[in-house]
Amino acid sequence: MITKAKYIYGQRELLKNFVLRDFRRKYVGSALGLFWSIINPLVMLAVFTFIFSVLLQVRFGERAGITNFALYLFCGMLPWLAFQESLSRSTNILVDNANLLKKVKFPVKILPTYIVISGFLNELIGLGILLIAIIISSYQLGIPLLFLPVVFILQLALTVGICWLLAAINVFYRDIQHMIGLILMVWMYSTPIFYPPRLIPDQLKFILVINPIAHLVQAYRDVFLEQRFPEPASILILIGFSLFFFILGYWFFGKTQDKFADLV
Numbered sequence: 001m002i003t004k005a006k007y008i009y010g011q012r013e014l015l016k017n018f019v020l021r022d023f024r025r026k027y028v029g030s031a032l033g034l035f036w037s038i039i040n041p042l043v044m045l046a047v048f049t050f051i052f053s054v055l056l057q058v059r060f061g062e063r064a065g066i067t068n069f070a071l072y073l074f075c076g077m078l079p080w081l082a083f084q085e086s087l088s089r090s091t092n093i094l095v096d097n098a099n100l101l102k103k104v105k106f107p108v109k110i111l112p113t114y115i116v117i118s119g120f121l122n123e124l125i126g127l128g129i130l131l132i133a134i135i136i137s138s139y140q141l142g143i144p145l146l147f148l149p150v151v152f153i154l155q156l157a158l159t160v161g162i163c164w165l166l167a168a169i170n171v172f173y174r175d176i177q178h179m180i181g182l183i184l185m186v187w188m189y190s191t192p193i194f195y196p197p198r199l200i201p202d203q204l205k206f207i208l209v210i211n212p213i214a215h216l217v218q219a220y221r222d223v224f225l226e227q228r229f230p231e232p233a234s235i236l237i238l239i240g241f242s243l244f245f246f247i248l249g250y251w252f253f254g255k256t257q258d259k260f261a262d263l264v
Contacts, residue, residue: 008160011110018114019121041081041126045074052194060196067137074130075224076193076217082123083159083213084184090115090163091170092177094260101261108257109250112163120156134224142227151219151230158212158242164249168256171263193217212241 008015049070052058060072090112100106134141170176191213192200200208208214215238219230 008109008113011107011113014107015110015114015117018110019118022114022118023121038125038129041074041077042129044081045070045077048073048077048194058195058199071130071133071137071139071225072196072221073194074126074133075221076191078123078126078130079155079216079220080188080191080193080213081126082119083155083216084188085119085122086112086116086159086163087166087184088180089119091166091180094167094171095174095177098261108260109164109253112167113160116156116159116163120152120159130224139225140227141224144223144227144229147219147223147229150235151216151223154235154238154242155216157246158216158238161242161245161247161249164253165245168249168253168260171256171260187211187213190214191217209237212238212245215241 049066052069052073054066058069060069093111093115094101094108097111100111101108131141166176166180190207191211192208197208197214197218215230215234218234219238222228222230
């Protein structure tokens with residue numbers, strides 16, 4: 001695990017250049033530029049808050065009201081949107097950059113990795129807005145917020161590992177790029193982002209246990225809104241999933257990358 005992390009760190013300059021290029025490409029020619037990374041999640045937040053809080057009367061936590069719902073929803077949406085963007089964009093990243101794969105010394109693993117980092121930076125902008133909203137709404141920010149860097153690391157490890165895996169598999173089976181949208185839709189509604197976990201029937205509670213993003217979302221809500229450290233069992237499960245996918249993705253990508261240039 002440490003060796004694999006050192007590999008990524010060793011490519012930090014190249015990663016930085018790719019991430020900066022990605023940001024410029026996203027917002028070049030746009031009048032609002034970087035503000036679109038704020039506007040898009042806020043519009044989604046308003047739409048989902050209206051649907052689930054006003055129309056369906058879903059409630060989170062002990063406090064009632066639209067503001068409380070919006071905070072819980074936004075806290076769950078931010079990590080999910082970063083995760084969703086990373087998987088959606090990285091699945092076809094190797095095929096889209098076939099010219100780079102044919103360069104013998106190019107570190108191919110950074111292609112999915114920079115997509116993940118780019119999405120994570122967008123999430124950090126959203127978290128800044130969330131912090132302001134929490135303070136305005138009279139929520140207390142406590143010591144558990146210090147646990148947030150651990151959550152960040154686990155999220156990055158989990159996302160990078162899955163992206164390596166999907167990007168590599170897609171080189172061999174292009175169906176993945178067509179399936180990923182459907183997979184993410186099912187995954188999103190299987191995760192308690194728009195509804196509290198208590199609404200899931202007891203016979204389906206196992207979905208929460210085997211869903212790493214459910215543990216990730218709950219960790220965010222714990223440290224930001226519940227003023228408590230995440231449950232040890234939940235964090236251990238998230239650590240297990242993060243390590244598993246990071247190591248599996250790294251191994252499978254490395255094992256198959258010699259064949260990429262011939263298949264793209």
